[in-house]
Amino acid sequence: GAVVSQHPSRVICKSGTSVKIECRSLDFQATTMFWYRQFPKQSLMLMATSNEGSKATYEQGVEKDKFLINHASLTLSTLTVTSAHPEDSSFYICSARDPFRSGYTFGSGTRLTVV
């Protein structure tokens, strides 16, 4: 089936540094990908929509300068958390839709811990 690969699966970084998370569609092209964030014991919240070749669209309340999204190819979107702080610690998940398959496919998620 459709596979979305997300790396790294977990990362620990120091406060003030930046972290890049990659999301790849392995067997299909994705002009649009979505980035979600999930805090412990809470549901997923959409952060932004990543569009290949154009600027990402951010949901209300999400700082675009802090969460940089790049979608340079039809199979890769990256989310960079800049100047990370402990409150950015969360589970980040990407998703995309293979037009030839049902539903949306999600990556396995990235557990970010900022210390």
Add this chain to the structure above:
Amino acid sequence: DAKTTQPNSMESNEEEPVHLPCNHSTISGTDYIHWYRQLPSQGPEYVIHGLTSNVNNRMASLAIAEDRKSSTLILHRATLRDAAVYYCILVNAGGTSYGKLTFGQGTILTVHP
């Protein structure tokens, strides 16, 4: 966005059927009913979706009420691997919100051996 309402939690015994309800009284004509599930520390997994008619696939069945204001996800024989949070989500077929999934709190399904 149209919202869904699900019970916070449900329990089942292994190898018994499970019926997970979802209310979506404000559903619009172009909203598809999607179900996803999420195991701990993993991304959600697509389960099934439908528009008006009942749907079956290898994972589950989806029963949609005639007025489309509610639906039920049916797991025919629960296994321990089915223990997860199940999300019922309305996905609009068009417009600017296409593809944006709004997750509610979902139903935590516990399966007892």
